[in-house]
Amino acid sequence: MEFGICNLTIVPLRAEESHRSEMVSQLLFGEAFEILTKSKDWTKVRTEMDSYVGWIQNGQFLAITDDQYEEYQSLSKIKIGFAGGHLINNDLCIQLLHGTIVRKDFPYIGVDHLVELNAIELHFEQEDFIEQVAILAKQYWEVPYLWGGRSKFGIDCSGFSQLIYQSFGISLPRDAYQQVELGQTVDFLSEIQVGDLAFFDNEEGRINHVGIMLDSETIIHASSRVRIDRMDQEGIFNRDWNKYTHKLRIIKRYV
Template sequence: MTTEFGVCDLALAPLRAEASDKSEILSFLLFGDCFEILETRSKWMQVRTLSDNYIGWIDPKQQRSLKEGQVQQLQNNLVVTGPAVYHSIEREDSGETLYLTAGSRIPAPDTNNRFKIGDTTYRFTREPQLAAVGNFARHINEYARFYLNAPYLWGGKSIFGIDCSGFTQMVFRMLNIEILRDACQQAEQGSVVNFLQEIKPGDLAFFDNDEGRITHVGIILDSQHIIHASGKVRIDVIDDQGIYNTETGRHTHKLRIIKRFKN
């Protein structure tokens, strides 16, 4: 059987647990996110994302089909939009304007700021801000702080709503590092940092619940501070016990493990 592929061609598209508009949103596809089509129904499509193998249901009207060769070409020439509230692009065939969020995937634009996905050509309406390639230590603080005060949203991956692992995934994506979607999955990646005193900016700290299950993740800024999505993206104190909220005067998350993804 021939494998079918598609790409998200909107700013955001919800990825749901079941084939229903009432179903839980597990995550979001961003513009340029490619996927394999697993099952097609009259109003729904089950997909598996190519970047992190995440499975869910989307509305077929929020994507366009791609041939395998087109997907491969897109993946080979991929760049990611950097930290900006939005990036404005225009479809040359219709003149319609789209607004992309940080972390969207596009082929590298040409000197006229044009790029093509499938058979459609797009043009940035102003000079795009593209993600940094290299120099992780220089940009991690800036890129993480871009999301400060973004409201917490289960499954969210944008400045208008984001969850803890969506936050870490998007910041790392803009630094050219692909990590998995959920906190428990991310905790299986990277290399262990044994002590808080040995951290480097950009290490990920993971936190567990009373049953020992990883339920939260944040980005360590320095040996005393962490940025994470809890109610909103915020900066809190971190110590050997976990995250300490100075507003409430108590620890809110219990530290389990610290992982490093970039040496």
């Protein structure tokens, strides 16, 4: 079995082995994956975090041995907060984004250890979720929507919910239709708590959107941009367009 680690700030994970192919997700610096198959310019991988499968361009990751992978898993983790930071080694400086998890003493560039960490660490714990989740989620307000995105440079709806929950040590799958399969159903809107996820479906009944509840009537979600809207039993009401844009299907709680 072969493994790799993303050693750039953020790189695309594509549906097929082509730059023109759909970007289905992204890999952040330090994220590990299993290598499934290789071609001349691309490598098909399965991510360690959420078992997502896609293609990454050769040259955008560091290949490691089984022993190095085991060593990597044993190292202590440093979670990077919203302010981000940098890893520095001589003239090399790698930007770190929120959601990045760094193992400080690992030779990511295959030459030397990146020894200087200049970053704001994230200290949220799961027990802080109710108090802190809205504060963290609102820091993404006005971030542009990007299909497959997972950062403050561009993010999609399920990438947003996954990233925010991950900050509290709570693992969610990558896509909304997968996330909705987990958690406990909230039966009434009046029972919604901050941090609950609201899921929405299309005309065919397929889950196609997710957002994070700030209270029983307010949702933050990625649609064109990360925005805050009102929500009721019918769905999300977009005040800019003066209409409902997403039809509510179900509310789920994970904490």
